[in-house]
Amino acid sequence: xEGRRPSxxxxxxxxxxxxxxxxxxxxxxxxxxxxxxxAGPSAEPPARFPEDSALRPTPGRFLLVMLxxxxxxxxxxxxxxxxxxxxxxxxxVDAHVLFLHPERADAAWEEGxxxxxxxxxxxxxxxxxxxxxxAQRFGATTSGHVLxxxxxxxxxxxxxxxxxxxxxxxxxxxxxVEALVMQEEGRSxxxxxxxxxxxxxxxxxxxxxx
Amino acid sequence: xSTAAVECTPEQRLEERTGRLFTQHxxxxxxxxxxLFAGLMxxxxxxxxxxxxxxxxxxxxxxxxELHLHVYMAVGLGGALNAFPICLVWLRPGSALTxxxxxxxxxxxxxxxxxxxxxxxxxHFHIFGxxxxxxxxxxxxxxxxxxxxxxVDHVLRGLYxxxxxxxxxxxxxxxxxxHVFWVATMDLVLIRSCTGGKxxxxxxxxxxxxxxxxxxxxxxxxxxxxxxxQELCAAQAQAIRVEKLAAVGQLAASVGHELRNPLAAVxxxxxxxxxRLAKPEQAVGDARVPQLLGLMDRELxxxxxxxxxxxxxxxxxxxxxxxxxxxxxxxxxxGVVPPRESVSVLNQVPEQLPVPMLDREQFRQVLINLVQNAxxxxxxxxxxxxxxxxxxxxxxxxxxxxxxxxxxIPANVLPHIFEPLFTTKARGTGLGLAIVASRVQRxxxxxxxxxxRGQGSEFIIQLPGAAARAA
Numbered sequence: 001x002e003g004r005r006p007s008x009x010x011x012x013x014x015x016x017x018x019x020x021x022x023x024x025x026x027x028x029x030x031x032x033x034x035x036x037x038x039a040g041p042s043a044e045p046p047a048r049f050p051e052d053s054a055l056r057p058t059p060g061r062f063l064l065v066m067l068x069x070x071x072x073x074x075x076x077x078x079x080x081x082x083x084x085x086x087x088x089x090x091x092x093v094d095a096h097v098l099f100l101h102p103e104r105a106d107a108a109w110e111e112g113x114x115x116x117x118x119x120x121x122x123x124x125x126x127x128x129x130x131x132x133x134x135a136q137r138f139g140a141t142t143s144g145h146v147l148x149x150x151x152x153x154x155x156x157x158x159x160x161x162x163x164x165x166x167x168x169x170x171x172x173x174x175x176x177v178e179a180l181v182m183q184e185e186g187r188s189x190x191x192x193x194x195x196x197x198x199x200x201x202x203x204x205x206x207x208x209x210x
Numbered sequence: 211x212s213t214a215a216v217e218c219t220p221e222q223r224l225e226e227r228t229g230r231l232f233t234q235h236x237x238x239x240x241x242x243x244x245x246l247f248a249g250l251m252x253x254x255x256x257x258x259x260x261x262x263x264x265x266x267x268x269x270x271x272x273x274x275x276e277l278h279l280h281v282y283m284a285v286g287l288g289g290a291l292n293a294f295p296i297c298l299v300w301l302r303p304g305s306a307l308t309x310x311x312x313x314x315x316x317x318x319x320x321x322x323x324x325x326x327x328x329x330x331x332x333x334h335f336h337i338f339g340x341x342x343x344x345x346x347x348x349x350x351x352x353x354x355x356x357x358x359x360x361x362v363d364h365v366l367r368g369l370y371x372x373x374x375x376x377x378x379x380x381x382x383x384x385x386x387x388x389h390v391f392w393v394a395t396m397d398l399v400l401i402r403s404c405t406g407g408k409x410x411x412x413x414x415x416x417x418x419x420x421x422x423x424x425x426x427x428x429x430x431x432x433x434x435x436x437x438x439x440q441e442l443c444a445a446q447a448q449a450i451r452v453e454k455l456a457a458v459g460q461l462a463a464s465v466g467h468e469l470r471n472p473l474a475a476v477x478x479x480x481x482x483x484x485x486r487l488a489k490p491e492q493a494v495g496d497a498r499v500p501q502l503l504g505l506m507d508r509e510l511x512x513x514x515x516x517x518x519x520x521x522x523x524x525x526x527x528x529x530x531x532x533x534x535x536x537x538x539x540x541x542x543x544x545g546v547v548p549p550r551e552s553v554s555v556l557n558q559v560p561e562q563l564p565v566p567m568l569d570r571e572q573f574r575q576v577l578i579n580l581v582q583n584a585x586x587x588x589x590x591x592x593x594x595x596x597x598x599x600x601x602x603x604x605x606x607x608x609x610x611x612x613x614x615x616x617x618x619i620p621a622n623v624l625p626h627i628f629e630p631l632f633t634t635k636a637r638g639t640g641l642g643l644a645i646v647a648s649r650v651q652r653x654x655x656x657x658x659x660x661x662x663r664g665q666g667s668e669f670i671i672q673l674p675g676a677a678a679r680a681a
Contacts, residue, residue, distance in 0.1 A: 006302070014298075014307065021294035025318060028287035032325055035279050037371060073266035073278065077328050102273045132272075143270075163373040166266065167329035170377020199272030 036164040039191030040142025049153040050137045054127070055096055060151050062181050064095040067135045068118070069143035070110035072195035074166035078144030079114065081161040081174045083121045089181035090123045093148075098129040100143075100197050135197050143194035148177055156180045159190030166193070224419055232415035236348075239411075240304040243346045247312045248299040250343070251292045254319050258284040261326050280326055287322060291315050309347055310355045316340045317359035329374075338396055345400040348407040353397050361390050453630075469516060472509035479506045529652060534568040536610065537561055540598045543577035552593040553585050559600040559610075566608055566673055572649045579642045580612040580669050586635070587616030587667060606675035615666040624661060 006014065049057060057063040066082060068075045079097070086095060097118040099110040110128055119126045129135055138147050139158075148157035157180055163171030173190030180186040218226070262284035268275040295315040298308040320336040327333045337360060344352050364386035367375040376385055479502035486493035493499055537559040544555050581596060588594030599611045619627065626632045628647040633640030650657040654674050661667035 014302075017294060017297075018311070021290065024290045025287070025315075028283060028290060029318070029321065032279070032283050032287065032322075033371065033374075036325070037374065069270050069272075071268070071275070072270050073268075073280075100272070105273060163377060164329075164371075167325075167374065169329050169331075171373055172377070172379045175377070195269050196271040199274055 036167065036193070038165070039160070039193055040145075040196060042192065043139040043141050045139035045147055045155060045158040046137070047155050049149045049155075053134060053137050055134075057149065057151075057153060058094050062089075062093040062151065062156075063149040063153075064093050064177070065134075065138060065147045065149075066095070066097045067129065067138060067140035067143070067145045067197060068097055068099050068114065069195045069197055070099040070101075070112050070114050072114075072143040074162070074194040075114055075143045076117070077162045077166050077168045078146075078160065078194065079117050079121070080168045081171070082118075082124070082146070085161065085174060085177050085181075086121055086123045088178050092181050093123065095121075095124045097124055097126050098134045099126065100132050100135065101128045101130050102199070103131045132197055140192075141197055142192040143197055145192045145194075146173070146177065148180060150180075155188075157186065157188055157190075160192035160194065161190070162193050164193055220423075224416070224423060227419035227423060228412070228416045231418050232412050235411055235415060236408075237304045240309065240347060240349070244299040244303045244308055244312065246346065247316065247343070248296050251296060251312075251315065251319065254323070255284075255288045255292055258288045258319075258323060258326055261323070265326065265328070283322070284326060288319075291318055291322065306349075309349060309352045313344050313352045313356040314359050316344065317356045317363075320360075321363060337393065341393070341396055341400055345403055348404045348411070350401040350404040353400055353404070357390070357393050357397050360393050361386065364389050469513055472512050476506050476509050479503075529569040529572070531567040531569060533565045534570050534573065535565050536563055536600050536608070539568075539570070539574055540577055540600075543574055543581055544598070546574075546578050547582045547585060550585055550588075552590075553588050553596060554594075555581060555585065555596045555598075557598050559598060563600055563602060563608065564606055568653060568673075569649075573653070576646045576649050576671075577612075579646045583642065584612050584614035584616065584667070584669075587614050587618075589617055603672070608673040610671040610673070612669045613666065614668075618663040618665055619659070619661040619667055620663060624659065627659065628657070 049063065055063070055065065064082075064085070066078065068078065082095065082097070086093065099115055099118075101110045115126055118124055135141070135145075138145070140147070142160070144160050144162060146157065146159065146161050147155060150156050157177050159173050161171065161174040161177055163169055163173075171190075172187065176186035176188070176190060178186075259281070262278065262280040266278045266280045269278045292315070295308070295312045298305070298311055302308050317337065317340060320333075320340055323336055324330070324333045341353060341356060344356050364375060368386045369381060372381055373379045375389075483493075483499060483502055486496055486499060537557065540557050540559050544557055547555065549555075577598075581598065584596040588596070594615050596612070596614045599613065601609050603609050623634060628643050630641060630644040632644075647657050650671055656672045658670045658672070659667060660670070
């Protein structure tokens with residue numbers, strides 16, 4: 001027994017409402033999935049380690065550089081994946097996380113929870129990227145972009161190490177970095193998911209700061 | 211439209227009642243769980259918004275920031291996820307549609323929360339927790355709807371976004387089965403629990419139905435018993451009336467017989483006196499005239515007594531209860547009984563007894579009859595004693611005793627002494643003790659007698675608390 005059987009009009013209303021509800025839910029889920037899986041814009045990374053970079057590679061060791069936005073919530077997942085990489089391949093890699101410090105931003109603008117999280121990963125050196133200069137040198141435009149250079153300074157990998165925006169878990173990017181460090185086959189590129197490192201348009205002097 | 215009443219067997223009635231109780235209980239469970247989920251979904255919505263604001267409030271482009279899509283989705287998509295199931299819980303609680311929409315919505319909540327927490331493995335337990343909650347419905351198809359959402363999500367992601375779920379970017383056609391397997395295993399356990407719960411509900415319904423039907427049967431029996439009792443009382447009253455009528459008929463015959471002799475004697479005396487009084491000079495010196503006048507007076511007295519007893523027995527006016535202290539009433543009754551030289555009558559009723567509620571006139575007559583019988587029970591050739599005693603019984607009841615040391619009542623006579631018109635006296639009507647018994651009974655009391663040949667008799671009146679309560 002399920003109470004009174006609804007009238008034909010009520011059934012039609014329920015069906016229409018159900019279809020609309022289903023449409024709204026599927027639409028919302030699709031929008032969420034599209035947002036998560038939309039990679040940031042890619043620029044041309046350097047084929048060799050840039051000489052003018054402030055970083056100094058250690059001979060005979062891989063050098064891993066991650067360019068990060070200090071306030072991007074998606075970068076939390078990139079750092080979690082970096083921790084996985086360092087746990088597996090730490091002894092072979094020197095890792096640096098360069099946090100963007102935009103021009104005219106407050107002092108210590110970048111030193112937030114993400115900075116502390118990165119600094120807590122063994123084998124990782126955290127640095128400030130004043131004005132996003134290093135990001136430009138490495139051709140990174142999206143937070144969480146990782147570049148892996150071999151002992152000879154050749155670029156072996158460029159891209160993100162998360163499967164989607166802000167999501168932790170196994171993904172081809174991280175797997176490639178781990179494989180390459182272990183002298184195995186791995187892909188050289190992977191989409192980067194995260195916030196943009198550059199302003200959408202140059203901010204005017206005196207405009208409101210975040 | 212007339213319908214022919216179909217007589218159900220007890221088994222059919224039990225089955226029908228069990229089914230009805232089971233369905234009723236199931237509806238209550240479904241409605242309760244519907245409300246539980248409505249509350250849970252509201253809480254999930256609040257949690258999702260708080261989570262989005264805490265974990266990912268803004269997305270950034272350099273120094274520019276804007277509210278993160280997660281916040282919009284937590285508010286908008288979360289609200290949309292809740293809207294339809296909560297409306298159904300409100301409009302159609304307990305319906306199958308509501309349950310299945312709640313199940314689908316709950317699993318989509320798992321997907322949204324997993325997304326908002328950045329795919330944390332811990333949040334995946336929300337799926338299994340939700341399945342366990344859905345098992346509260348005790349309706350296993352609901353679990354299939356929920357699991358269907360998980361399966362469809364995994365199939366679509368495996369085809370279009372394999373990396374988001376398997377961590378590799380190549381299409382994983384059948385890999386969804388690995389994930390679905392664990393959900394299915396959970397489902398199997400929960401389905402077993404659902405069917406077990408349902409079976410227990412059915413058992414409970416059957417037990418309740420058995421108890422209710424037994425109670426109904428007992429109630430019906432009780433009604434039948436009441437009806438039978440009423441019929442019995444009516445039959446008894448009728449029997450008493452008939453008995454009384456028969457007694458009155460017998461009495462009329464007896465009275466006819468009893469009155470004929472005195473009336474014949476009176477008529478003879480009257481005829482004689484009429485002849486004598488026709489010649490007054492002859493009547494003055496006639497010694498028989500005063501004799502005959504005395505005879506007429508005696509015989510008319512007998513007639514009056516016979517008629518008075520008959521009326522006392524036949525008439526039953528309502529009791530006029532009033533507080534009656536026993537000792538003075540006994541004293542009054544003793545005063546009315548004609549005294550005998552050799553018989554002493556003692557009133558040993560204590561003064562401090564509770565005052566009973568009695569019909570004063572009728573109870574006085576009861577005492578007069580008992581005391582007079584006791585006096586008459588003592589043989590004329592010897593002295594004797596009659597004692598009236600009383601004591602308080604339990605719960606305010608009173609016990610009154612009229613004791614004599616007369617000849618006692620023969621064992622073969624004892625069972626009949628309260629029967630109307632039964633008498634061993636030469637000039638008795640046989641109505642005295644019948645009247646006494648009837649009046650004591652009408653006061654809610656009982657009358658008993660114990661007697662031993664040559665030792666005397668004891669008449670015991672027990673008055674209950676209601677009749678013996680203090681005024």
